[in-house]
Amino acid sequence: TPLARIVGYAQAEVEPKWLFLAPVEGVRRLLDRIELPIEAFDLIEINEAFAAQTLADGRALGFDWDKVNVNGGAIALGHPIGASGARIVATLLHELQRREGRYGLATLCLGGGGSVAMAVERMG
Template structure:
């Protein structure tokens, strides 16, 4: 819904989980790109995210929000952390201008 800025990761995450036939409980780590703090908090509240497994090394405010490379930064961050912890599945999600959102589920082998 483009009238609600920053909430795009909610429907995109739900859709990714549905397509993968998974629940949020089956995800080991989550990376949410936060454009700014209130935007992340709205996504956290709507999805019921666990702070113990979300943005575990800090988010975009701490690590960076590189123009045209945010998806790469998020994906590599979660893949390295999954490998470091010996975990399997991660959800990466980001808001995009105009009320859009993107999400991907990654699995280590």
């Protein structure tokens, strides 16, 4: 039985010197594409490349911090190189299920100035 369906996906690139703000652009593109406000998300998983990066991105996007990395992020859980996106999505899906939330947002920055963002909706 599927845990969730993908509502939308977006990617964005910024100049490499602004790498850690790339998720802001990716999330904004995603929200425009799926026509949902950030407030619609029950949970948000953002890769914590660095704590300051997470805080800056959350501030720019207006995160409700009670919904962000509720089990700890990469600083607490680890940052498996090449598998961070999978770890973030798995954490998000299982926590949405546990809390019976509806929408989840996963996002991370990529080397060289890229970012990805994905919205999911819990099924069942």
